[in-house]
Amino acid sequence: MKLQSLKVEQLRQFRQPFALEHLQPGLNLIHGPNESGKSTLVRAIRAAFFERYRSQAVDDLRPWGDSAAAPTVELAFEHQGAQWRLVKSFLKRTRCDLSVGNETWSEDEAEEKLAELLGYQYPKRGASKAEHWGIPGLLWVEQGTGQDIEQAVEHAGDHLKSALNALVGEVASTGGDAVIDDVRSKREVLLTATGQPKGDYKKLDKEREDLQQQVDDLQLRVEQYQGQVDRLGQLSQAFDRTEQEKPWDDARRQLDQAREQLQQVEQLEQQQEQEKNTLAQLVQNRELLEQNLGHLSRLDEQRRARKAELESAERKLQQTGQQTAALAGALNDARAAYENARSQLQLARQQEIRQRLEQDLRQSEQRQQALSQNLARAREYQQQVDEAREQAKANRIDTAAVARLKTTARELNDETIRSGTVATRLSWQLQPGASITLDDRQLEGQGEQQLLEASQLVIPGVGTLGIAPGGEELASTRRKLETLEQSLDEQLQAMAVASVEQAESRASAWEVAEQKRKHAVELLRSVAPAGLEPLETELAELQAELKAVREKLEATPVSDQEVQVLDLASAESALASAEKRLNDAEASDRSHQAQLLTGKQARDNAKAEWLRLEDEANSPERQQQLTRLTAELARIEQQQVSLRESMAKREQQIREARPDILRQDIDRFQRTIQTLQQTQEDRQRELRDIRVRLEAWGAEGLEEQLSEKQAELEQCQRRYQELDRRARALDLLLTLLTDKRQALTRRLQAPLQKHLNHYLSLLFPNATLEVDEHLRPGTFNRGNELGQIAELSFGAREQMGLISRLAYADLLKEAQRPTLILLDDTLVHSDQNRLEDMKRILFDAASRHQILLFTCHPEKWQDLGVPPIDLQKLKS
Amino acid sequence: MPRFLHTADWQMGRTYSRFETEDGAALVEARFEAIEKLARLANEHQCQAVLVAGDVFDAQTVSDRTIRRVFNATRAFPGPWVMLPGNHDAALAESVWTRAQRLGAVPDNVHLALEPGVIELAAEGLAILNAPLTQRHTYGDLTEAFGRYETPAGLVRVGLAHGSVQGLLAGEIDSTNPIAPDRAQASKLDYLALGDWHGTKEINERTWYSGTPEPERFRNNEAGNALIVDISGPGELPQVQVVATGRYQWHQWRETLSVDSDLDQLLERLQNLPESSVVDLRLDGLITLAGEEKLQHGLSVAEARFRSIRCERSNLQLAPTDDDIAALKADGYVGDVIETLREQQAGEQGEVARDALAILASMLKTPAQEAGQ
Structure with a gap:
């Protein structure tokens, strides 16, 4: 669709006819300042299409204050090779004429034709509103609404889809969405969103379960009932049979028989008991008799025993008497031995004393000898001490002084030697007989002399030679020599010795004497530590003691050398053993006397006893009694034998009859009877119970109830199945419908997405904008930015809105639908960079669509490459 | 010339789980009406007796009300009824029958064949030889005893039993409670009235299953009938007439x-x-x-x-x-x-x-x- 010209008359500010001609197939930039009529022209185009020519709701078209005006719009456009011309007048003159090529339509027909061409609706009454605008609502952007794309898409929805259907060769269902809603609401009656039963469907399921439970319960009770009926049948059969057979009668007969048998056995047992008693009496009698008899025969035995006892006593006495003499001898011997031992002991003691005295004397003598020796030695040592002391006294000299003297002498010596070295040596060798005088001394032969001081040598005949030793040292040496000689003289004098050697010999003599003295003192101390006096005293005392011992020894008698004298210990032990022997002998004698006495007494007793028994045994009564007892005993023995025989026989009888088993039999039969009768009674009771129970249960009509309940269950089941089938069918239907619809939507989205991507890549490289199921731009994705269009900035939203509209236009173009794009002062919020991008986009779109761009900022759009149309200029 | 009505397998006390509550209740009600209808038919056809060959009750423990209602429904026919315990209502030590007796619900004209033996209906010219089930299941032929039962010469010998005839219904019914196929002939019966098979079925000219008077399952499509049996005298062949009684x-x-x-x-x-x-x-x-x-x-x-x-x-x-x-x-x-x-x-x-x-x-x-x- 290409708009070629637009004429308006009596329309708002255009009271006079105004024409916009020579519109280009592509981009047309129409500019003018505010209130120059841009918006009026846009409004005129909208009114020409959207408003019904006879609508009274278009007052806004009227020029201000002109109530007689008939606003008129005249449009010329080309579409698919045909020339269209539309003239529409409102208000005072209502008219609509459409000519396409040679054909013409007018009034409503003309309007319907237009609506079909562009894809919009008319309002039923009043002014046209956004919801009627359809596709033009999407492509014709009013000032400030460029970003509101969603509403516009919704209003264009059906037209878009039908355009798309043509494009992709699919048919969207006319009432499809309504059917889906219907199915969904029907499904919701039965199922929850997650597919769980609800409402009646759920209730029936529960009811079904309850009924099933009731049926099961009834079934169980019916089975119980039938079980009880069966039990009743069995029981009553058993009861009747038992009543007829009476099994307890048989048992009773057996019981009676057993009782009779037992009675017989019991009689036998009684007899046995009696005879047992009789036998016991017999045994007792016999024991008595035997006792008596025993008593009698025991008398003879006693008599014999007594006789034997008497004889034995006699023998014993005799034996004892025989020992008397031997014992007396032994006693005398023992006494003699004892006396002897005693005298031996006395002798031993005397000898012991004497020996000790002699020993004392020997010891004292030895000590006296030793003491005398010591004393003698001590006196000798004392004398040595005294002598040494004398010697020391004679040689007394100070050893330190001697040492000093020796030192002085050595120094003097040393000094003399040194003086020799420094002194002037005068040696001479004179002819024999010649002499000379040196300082008054006559020199002859040969010799040598050291000269320390000026000397005078007189050579006879010659004169006198003065010799003066040179140097100071000579003088000091001479002085030192003099001092030392002086000191030596003084020291010798002080010590009263002539020479150093003398002094030394004295010192050594003193030392020897002193040594000697010390040695003698040591020796003296060894023999008489306390000195001589105590030794002398001790000796005197010992001598006195010796004297006393000797006197004592003389007083002691000397033992007889002939007699063997025992030592004291042996003598004492001999006495002790002799004493013991004597004691033993005396004890034996005493016991012997006692035995003799006892033996006599025993013999006398035995004799008396024996005599008494002799008398008794020989009496006649006793003989008679003995005969009688013997006869009686023989009789009782016979009785016992016969009794025992009869008892053994009876015992056999009793054993064979088995009374224990008989008693058990009786017990068993009694129990049997009791059990049988009890069982029968129990049956009777149970029968009664079951009958009562069955009567009660029967009255309930259980099976009829069950059958009714089953019918109810089955009906419930049927109803449930119906709903179940319906629910499943609705579910399937809904799933299928939504699936198919989604699949279709996806197919429809594809071409739109393609066009959208085309523009988007120019605006935001690498960004994506997804189309949702309602064909609206939805999720926007740019790098890591993900969101809805609505979340973008106003400017971006406006840009997105515009490229979306262009994409729709491309889509419609492909579907061979008219695509006129009107933009009224759009993109005012875009920055310079974006605006540049949008210009490229618009220029691109204009190669496919006619675009009318109205603006009051022509400078912004001057680089669009089209000559701008200045409204001001056209108006003037 | 005795004439009697042969029916069986009333299965009273049964509920119908597969249906909605309301429908189930209607079907139960129809079974009570069927008994009333049998009584009326017996009157209409001037029958001397009504023989019920087992499974009057569907279970031993049905409600007291069901027991009373069953016997009440027989009231229209004042002649003798002979009811035989079947496998669902076997004559156990305690059974629906003993309960009925204890409740005093059994009218005087209703004979309960709780023990094997003969019930002589001399006035009606009938000797009924009964083979009641006294256990839930038996594996021997209870009708074997019929041969040993002596009956007065002038009375028509009619066997009354509940079980499966061997070899004929194999696979359809459990092999428990077997009955020999030639029982009528072997035990010199004029007629053997059988129950257990819910459809009307002729085994031989003297042996029939009457079927249940009111159908209660989708199998056995010959259900919903009663038999009017005419026997002119001992040894004569029975004339059997099938009469529809079922409502549904x-x-x-x-x-x-x-x-x-x-x-x-x-x-x-x-x-x-x-x-x-x-x-x-x-x-x-x-x-x-x-x-x-x-x-x-x-x-x-x-x-x-x-x-x-x-x-x-x-x-x-x-x-x-x-x-x-x-x-x-x-x-x-x-x-x-x-x-x-x-x-x-x-x-x-x-x-x-x-x-x-x-x-x-x-x-x-x-x-x-x-x-x-």
Whole structure:
């Protein structure tokens, strides 16, 4: 669709006819300042299409204050090779004429034709509103609404889809969405969103379960009932049979028989008991008799025993008497031995004393000898001490002084030697007989002399030679020599010795004497530590003691050398053993006397006893009694034998009859009877119970109830199945419908997405904008930015809105639908960079669509490459 | 010349779970009416006695009310009734019969044959030889004892038994409670009145199953009769007359639909059934949406007419024709869904797919119709 010209008359500010001609197939930039009529022209185009020519709701078209005006719009456009011309007048003159090529339509027909061409609706009454605008609502952007794309898409929805259907060769269902809603609401009656039963469907399921439970319960009770009926049948059969057979009668007969048998056995047992008693009496009698008899025969035995006892006593006495003499001898011997031992002991003691005295004397003598020796030695040592002391006294000299003297002498010596070295040596060798005088001394032969001081040598005949030793040292040496000689003289004098050697010999003599003295003192101390006096005293005392011992020894008698004298210990032990022997002998004698006495007494007793028994045994009564007892005993023995025989026989009888088993039999039969009768009674009771129970249960009509309940269950089941089938069918239907619809939507989205991507890549490289199921731009994705269009900035939203509209236009173009794009002062919020991008986009779109761009900022759009149309200029 | 009415298998106390409550109640009621009808028939045909060959009651523990109502329903015929316990109401130690006696519900003219033996109805010229079931199931032939029962020379010997005649009904009835097929001849019976088989059936000229007087299942289509038996004297052959007593007819049809005329025929046959019918339809094959609508309509009409009609259609696939789909104006993906469902009908979830398709069709039709109006 290409708009070629637009004429308006009596329309708002255009009271006079105004024409916009020579519109280009592509981009047309129409500019003018505010209130120059841009918006009026846009409004005129909208009114020409959207408003019904006879609508009274278009007052806004009227020029201000002109109530007689008939606003008129005249449009010329080309579409698919045909020339269209539309003239529409409102208000005072209502008219609509459409000519396409040679054909013409007018009034409503003309309007319907237009609506079909562009894809919009008319309002039923009043002014046209956004919801009627359809596709033009999407492509014709009013000032400030460029970003509101969603509403516009919704209003264009059906037209878009039908355009798309043509494009992709699919048919969207006319009432499809309504059917889906219907199915969904029907499904919701039965199922929850997650597919769980609800409402009646759920209730029936529960009811079904309850009924099933009731049926099961009834079934169980019916089975119980039938079980009880069966039990009743069995029981009553058993009861009747038992009543007829009476099994307890048989048992009773057996019981009676057993009782009779037992009675017989019991009689036998009684007899046995009696005879047992009789036998016991017999045994007792016999024991008595035997006792008596025993008593009698025991008398003879006693008599014999007594006789034997008497004889034995006699023998014993005799034996004892025989020992008397031997014992007396032994006693005398023992006494003699004892006396002897005693005298031996006395002798031993005397000898012991004497020996000790002699020993004392020997010891004292030895000590006296030793003491005398010591004393003698001590006196000798004392004398040595005294002598040494004398010697020391004679040689007394100070050893330190001697040492000093020796030192002085050595120094003097040393000094003399040194003086020799420094002194002037005068040696001479004179002819024999010649002499000379040196300082008054006559020199002859040969010799040598050291000269320390000026000397005078007189050579006879010659004169006198003065010799003066040179140097100071000579003088000091001479002085030192003099001092030392002086000191030596003084020291010798002080010590009263002539020479150093003398002094030394004295010192050594003193030392020897002193040594000697010390040695003698040591020796003296060894023999008489306390000195001589105590030794002398001790000796005197010992001598006195010796004297006393000797006197004592003389007083002691000397033992007889002939007699063997025992030592004291042996003598004492001999006495002790002799004493013991004597004691033993005396004890034996005493016991012997006692035995003799006892033996006599025993013999006398035995004799008396024996005599008494002799008398008794020989009496006649006793003989008679003995005969009688013997006869009686023989009789009782016979009785016992016969009794025992009869008892053994009876015992056999009793054993064979088995009374224990008989008693058990009786017990068993009694129990049997009791059990049988009890069982029968129990049956009777149970029968009664079951009958009562069955009567009660029967009255309930259980099976009829069950059958009714089953019918109810089955009906419930049927109803449930119906709903179940319906629910499943609705579910399937809904799933299928939504699936198919989604699949279709996806197919429809594809071409739109393609066009959208085309523009988007120019605006935001690498960004994506997804189309949702309602064909609206939805999720926007740019790098890591993900969101809805609505979340973008106003400017971006406006840009997105515009490229979306262009994409729709491309889509419609492909579907061979008219695509006129009107933009009224759009993109005012875009920055310079974006605006540049949008210009490229618009220029691109204009190669496919006619675009009318109205603006009051022509400078912004001057680089669009089209000559701008200045409204001001056209108006003037 | 004795004449008696032979009936059996009343199954009183049975309920009908497969029907809606109301229908079930009506069918139960019809069974009580059947007893009353038997009593009237006995009077009308001047019968000397009524013999009931077992299963008077459907269960041992039916309600007291049912027991009383059964005996009350016999009241119209004052002659002797002989009732034999069958397998459903066997003469156990405690049974529906002992309960009836305890309740005092049994009228004097009703003889309960609770023990094997002979009930002599001398005045009526009949000796009834009874083989009651005293256990729920027996595996021996209880009628074997008939041969040992002596009866007075002048009386007609009539056997009364409940069970399955060996070799004739095999496969249809449990082999419990067997009865020898030549029992009448072997035991010198003039007539053997049998129960257990719910359809009227002649075994031989002296042996008959009367069938139940009021049908209660879709099998045994010879149900709903009673027999009027004439025997001129001992040893004579019985004259048996079948008299219809049933109120409702039970029909079970299994039909396969493939072309439109099949459905038309089915609807016509339904049209021709009497109102006192109980119908069970089981359909398979294919049906168009238009056909489905027609069937729905036909069933709706039938529901109002008949005592009960049920139609099982899970195996009947919906096969919408192009015209159907055009009529539904189902374009776009909804059309796709219809196609998918049509295909799925043959698969595992066939039943669900069929239901879904029906629902979708009905949804689409409703607004279309609205728009049409």
